[in-house]
Amino acid sequence: MNSGLIELQKLCRIFEVGDERVHALRDVDLHIGAGEYLSLMGPSGSGKSTLLNILGLLDRPSSGTYLLNGRDTAAMNQAQLARYRGDTIGFVFQFFQLVPRLTAFENVELPLMLAGEPVAARREKVTHALTVAGLSDRMRHRPSQLSGGQRQRVAIARATVTRPRLLLADEPTGNLDSASGRGVIEILESLNQDGMTVIVVTHDPDVDQRATRRLRMVDGRIDTDTGASS
Amino acid sequence: MRWMDLARFSLAAISRARVRSLLLIGTVAIGSAAMVVLTAVGDSAKDYVVEQFAVLGSQLVMVFPGKSETAGGALNASFGGTVRPLTLDDAAALTRHHQVIAVAPVVMGAAGVQYAGLEREAPVLGGTPELLQIRRWKLAAGQFSTDADWDKATPVCVVGDKLARELFGSGQVVGQWLRIGDSRFRVAGVFAAGGRSLGMDLEDLVLIPVADALRLFDTESLFQILLEVADREDLAAVERFALATLRERHRGEEDVTVVTQDALLGSFDQLFNALNAGVLVIAGVSLAVAGVLIMNVMLIAVSQRTAEIGLLKAIGATGPLIARVFFAEAILLSAAGALLGLLLAQLLCFSVRTFWYPELAAAPGWAMLTAAGVAMTTGMISGLIPARRAARLEPLAALGQH
Numbered sequence A: 001m002n003s004g005l006i007e008l009q010k011l012c013r014i015f016e017v018g019d020e021r022v023h024a025l026r027d028v029d030l031h032i033g034a035g036e037y038l039s040l041m042g043p044s045g046s047g048k049s050t051l052l053n054i055l056g057l058l059d060r061p062s063s064g065t066y067l068l069n070g071r072d073t074a075a076m077n078q079a080q081l082a083r084y085r086g087d088t089i090g091f092v093f094q095f096f097q098l099v100p101r102l103t104a105f106e107n108v109e110l111p112l113m114l115a116g117e118p119v120a121a122r123r124e125k126v127t128h129a130l131t132v133a134g135l136s137d138r139m140r141h142r143p144s145q146l147s148g149g150q151r152q153r154v155a156i157a158r159a160t161v162t163r164p165r166l167l168l169a170d171e172p173t174g175n176l177d178s179a180s181g182r183g184v185i186e187i188l189e190s191l192n193q194d195g196m197t198v199i200v201v202t203h204d205p206d207v208d209q210r211a212t213r214r215l216r217m218v219d220g221r222i223d224t225d226t227g228a229s230s
Numbered sequence B: 001m002r003w004m005d006l007a008r009f010s011l012a013a014i015s016r017a018r019v020r021s022l023l024l025i026g027t028v029a030i031g032s033a034a035m036v037v038l039t040a041v042g043d044s045a046k047d048y049v050v051e052q053f054a055v056l057g058s059q060l061v062m063v064f065p066g067k068s069e070t071a072g073g074a075l076n077a078s079f080g081g082t083v084r085p086l087t088l089d090d091a092a093a094l095t096r097h098h099q100v101i102a103v104a105p106v107v108m109g110a111a112g113v114q115y116a117g118l119e120r121e122a123p124v125l126g127g128t129p130e131l132l133q134i135r136r137w138k139l140a141a142g143q144f145s146t147d148a149d150w151d152k153a154t155p156v157c158v159v160g161d162k163l164a165r166e167l168f169g170s171g172q173v174v175g176q177w178l179r180i181g182d183s184r185f186r187v188a189g190v191f192a193a194g195g196r197s198l199g200m201d202l203e204d205l206v207l208i209p210v211a212d213a214l215r216l217f218d219t220e221s222l223f224q225i226l227l228e229v230a231d232r233e234d235l236a237a238v239e240r241f242a243l244a245t246l247r248e249r250h251r252g253e254e255d256v257t258v259v260t261q262d263a264l265l266g267s268f269d270q271l272f273n274a275l276n277a278g279v280l281v282i283a284g285v286s287l288a289v290a291g292v293l294i295m296n297v298m299l300i301a302v303s304q305r306t307a308e309i310g311l312l313k314a315i316g317a318t319g320p321l322i323a324r325v326f327f328a329e330a331i332l333l334s335a336a337g338a339l340l341g342l343l344l345a346q347l348l349c350f351s352v353r354t355f356w357y358p359e360l361a362a363a364p365g366w367a368m369l370t371a372a373g374v375a376m377t378t379g380m381i382s383g384l385i386p387a388r389r390a391a392r393l394e395p396l397a398a399l400g401q402h
């Protein structure tokens, strides 16, 4: 078995709420190679976000293993997790999560700034990421001065400015009208064509149809997988 | 994260929460300004008193007529005339101690001083050349030459420079004759300008021989006798000697008050140390209040910016880095407060100096350093808890994704 970008084995996530135990993920096995374009569908509460958060190292599994790039994530300490979140993974949230007091440029600059990159190198990368996102003329705008679609594109630029290998998007079009949604998806696809692995959680069948590999989750399990790579 | 970025990021956050930040900076500023200004005022008061006494030297014993029960009421003991006078002979008797360098009998009063139709009311001091020596008074011109015999009147006087100018204008002073009360005196000398001690302005004063003063004020009692002692160690011995000698001369009655310079200065020192401690307590309390405020404000900031913290963590910030971000804010806020406080203090001191009390001491460097240091430390300590709380937030929970 070749080690792809992501390797999940018997992955479980159990939430304990009071006396109740919620099995959000049950024995998920999944192999994702570099450069894939996946969509993740499924009814509400089926565990899509939970899975994506674990893949993005924002949450940890209750049991099972998650190998990222061949490395066991369970063995990583807080600082290592933070570094992976900073340079290997880009995360796009349903509600954008932009810092309101910062301009589009500054929001996109954040990951580079946190990583301590020099100012000059930052400027080039940020400008490039914003241009790819089609926002070269909106760099000095604050989030409140941008439309929903533009905000989500700022968020994508921020997630991709570090050139991560893995881009995770949790319902990135969930709050957008279909036209802006399409724009956002097109950007994700162009990034995928540049070699980035893209995983999109969605409720939109149109978005789902465009992915090269489609997963369907039901009740914490992967129900169907159109292109399980060997 | 780079230092410059950290500073810029924190400053942006601070300037967003304008009211909150200003409130906080203001509180810190008032605390540190209070500390500096109060210290300056305390120091000035102390300077004033010390300066007054320093002129005398510290080896001084003062004898006043009348016995007081409490040291504080010593100086008004001459009420009612039942007090036995302190005479020139008493003063002479006090010279007979090998540790006493000089003895100066002093008479004090006020009289009209006339010259060529001009008249002024001026304080008149009766004394001897020893008085100039003991009190370190300098003459700008002439000298105070009296008869070696204290009982002999000599019609000479020394005048203050301001009084001299008022009476004689810019003309020759030494050698002129003027009238004090009913008698004529030759001006033998002029006090050097700027002299001042124990609340007496030399510039307005007239000094005449002690015998003339006793006659002028028609009294046999001296106002006080000053003794200068060779060695500070012997102050107590001389004090005992003075008491014993005068008791003997006054038929066994202890009817004088003897005060040493040291004792006076000592009680002032105590007073000022208490004052300084009070100042520090006041400043400390106001800075503690500022600290609590900083902590509260920072905790509010952390809870208001929970989503931002979650986001920063999701895009690669470690816990310690988040802590640094909030810590930097607390430091910047308290530094701004401290700086503003120091400026405020300077401004206050400047206005006091300009409009009210020109001799106000400059705020001492240690007070400024301490005030700034305490403000900064308070800020840091109060920023610590909010920063740690921010650092511990779980990225997902903070983002509110669920």
Ligand SMILES: Nc1ncnc2c1ncn2[C@@H]1O[C@H](COP(=O)(O)OP(=O)(O)OP(=O)(O)O)[C@@H](O)[C@H]1O
Pocket: A015, A016, A017, A022, A023, A024, A042, A043, A044, A045, A046, A047, A048, A049, A050, A051, B402
């Ligand atoms: N922090 C949590 N605490 C308790 N239970 C949770 C938590 N997060 C998720 N769950 C539960 O785990 C299950 C899966 O949730 P998840 O958010 O992954 O669903 P989802 O597929 O993303 O749904 P949606 O399409 O509505 O976003 C749900 O039953 C949910 O209630």
Ligand SMILES: [Mg+2]
Pocket: A048, A049, A050, A170
């Ligand atoms: Mg979800």
